[in-house]
Amino acid sequence: MIIITHTQKLCCRKSMGKYVKAVQILQNQLLEMIFESLGLNRSYLHEEINGGSQTLAVNCYPACPEPGLTLGIHPHSDYGSITVLLQTRSGLEIKDKNNNWMSVPFVEGALVVQLGDQMEVMSNGQYKSVIHRATVNGDEKRFSIVSLHSFAMDRKMGPAVELVDDQHPKSYKEFCFREFLDFISCNDITKGRFVDTLKLNKL
Ligand SMILES: O=C(O)CCC(=O)C(=O)O
Numbered sequence: 001m002i003i004i005t006h007t008q009k010l011c012c013r014k015s016m017g018k019y020v021k022a023v024q025i026l027q028n029q030l031l032e033m034i035f036e037s038l039g040l041n042r043s044y045l046h047e048e049i050n051g052g053s054q055t056l057a058v059n060c061y062p063a064c065p066e067p068g069l070t071l072g073i074h075p076h077s078d079y080g081s082i083t084v085l086l087q088t089r090s091g092l093e094i095k096d097k098n099n100n101w102m103s104v105p106f107v108e109g110a111l112v113v114q115l116g117d118q119m120e121v122m123s124n125g126q127y128k129s130v131i132h133r134a135t136v137n138g139d140e141k142r143f144s145i146v147s148l149h150s151f152a153m154d155r156k157m158g159p160a161v162e163l164v165d166d167q168h169p170k171s172y173k174e175f176c177f178r179e180f181l182d183f184i185s186c187n188d189i190t191k192g193r194f195v196d197t198l199k200l201n202k203l
């Protein structure tokens with residue numbers, strides 16, 4: 001059992017508040033760089049980003065006596081633009097383009113940045129959202145702090161018009177966050193990803 005004192009709670013709240021703000025600044029900078037890498041204006045989707053959401057999840061994966069028989073989190077891609085993850089030990093795995101699971105190396109204090117479905121759609125498939133899962137460890141528990149960033153909730157978004165031409169036809173339908181929520185409440189997300197339902201051509 002862990003007992004947390006009132007002072008520790010206040011301290012934790014303050015640190016988390018600072019962390020959330022710092023990651024928000026970081027996501028703005030990262031998005032600017034990603035847009036630039038696609039040949040778009042650095043201030044692309046400025047309003048969607050400012051009106052967007054940030055969700056902070058703290059995951060605890062207890063040590064598991066039979067780690068090979070279970071997973072901490074089932075394979076999925078994050079629905080939003082980018083995800084910034086801080087972890088206490090290794091356990092995160094990503095699927096490579098040959099469908100093999102690769103362990104993300106653990107680097108003390110390093111942040112892991114993953115692209116989400118909104119980036120795949122916005123880039124018209126030039127970037128792919130990363131399919132990932134969390135494994136569990138036989139001896140030690142693991143924590144991850146996950147900051148999920150998303151463009152504005154009710155604003156429809158689709159591939160950037162600058163990235164669509166005869167050679168690169170529009171490959172995804174437009175969608176808004178609400179449609180994603182409807183999808184996850186009506187479907188078994190272990191059976192299929194929302195982003196796959198938006199694909200117009202076979203990529
Ligand atoms: O804890 C991890 O390594 C992954 C967490 C995750 O994928 C999520 O919360 O969306």
Ligand SMILES: [Fe+2]
Pocket residue numbers: 076077078083132
């Ligand atoms: Fe995730």
